[in-house]
Amino acid sequence: MMRRSFLGFLTSLAFIGSADAEGEAEARKAASTAQLKKEGVPFMDHLPTIETAAESRRRTTDEVVKRAIALVIVAVKGETNDRNLVSNLISQFGAEGFFTPKEQAFVGNPVATGQDRANFSWRYEGAFVMLWALQFFEDLGRPDKPCDVSRMVSILRDLDTEGLLKRANLRPQSDLLDAADLIYRYNWAVVDARVNGKAAPAGLEQDVVVERHYALNWLIGYMGQEWDDISTDT
Template sequence: MSSQMLRKSRSEKELMRINVPINEHLPYVEAERDVLIRSRVEIINRIIPLAITAAKALEAPDEYLAEAVEEFQANNLFTDEERQFMESATTNEQDKINYSWKLESIWVLLWSVGLVPELNSPAKTCDVDLLFDVVLNSSKDDLINKASVKQKSIILDELDFIYRAHWSVRNAQLHGTDIPAALDEGVVYERHYAFNWLVHYMDQEWEEISTDT
């Protein structure tokens, strides 16, 4: 049995164990030989602007944000959309919600380079205090030096699982049924988003990422 088949089988068994419906006809995720994981520098350079925009979304003081931008030399790390959000004197509630949810993407990226110990249950949001402590109380050099990208097989295992979990969320939304209790729809979406970026899914950059199921 190929590693792709084994990965699919393991994910399906775990989803069934936690009472999440599966779709046996979903395809495999890409094989390890066909996947290029982003480098630790790329990952840290994505974590930093995400953390700063999330801090703004959570209404951190302007002085604190300005210091963080300067300390991390983050101006050249923001996407155009993130820069627009950071430069806005007033922000709407939906933008705040969207950027605060990116904490769940950050958690995946931190996990992928060993800066947080584990991915918690997809039913639970991440440890926000720990996240900000890890990122914003370090320098960029510290983060890069501490970062070590996990093995490709481990990242693909988690991608496969969240991809199949995301199908279950979308299936419930489509049919107007309850989302499985073992899944939080926001957590699942953001994890899938971050993993697809990590593996260069369809060669898309951050603001373009699709989360096909």
């Protein structure tokens, strides 16, 4: 039998790699769809697959820890509007450089609007996703109610930034992608219900779904977007 050319060999490897990636993405979609069926959440069969491990971005533990801290602090500002408390938290965690431009503007604004405060107070959900990704929480749970803020704040209160970095263990990329795929499909169900003038299905909490989708898209590097520009397409 004639041996294949080197070019043909490389072509076959590329095909195998492409097939493997497609299989990974489809398997992830199938697992998410099975979960939605189990919960009675509507889904769309032809909603696309998301990135594979090879296509996604792997955040560093340092990035994720700092993002968690920043999100808790802006959420505290949104909830309390207590500038002294926020200043103390920034000092405690050495968080001066952790904020995005939009977050920095909000933190430094003494007359933030009620709507801005409400929007940023939901960032607790993003912080919860980060701490789950770092394995401070075992399970994300269904997005049908707000996260346990008191438990999350307790974790941060007991550990400074250095302590969080020492304890953190960023989950495998496959776990982050599994969660991102599932929340993407939860969000489709929530958006579809809203467009059609219906309540969110199966007890899902719309704001929780959106915030977690936002955070997970950042974690996997969706479309190369950074935090202030993350989109939650469905």
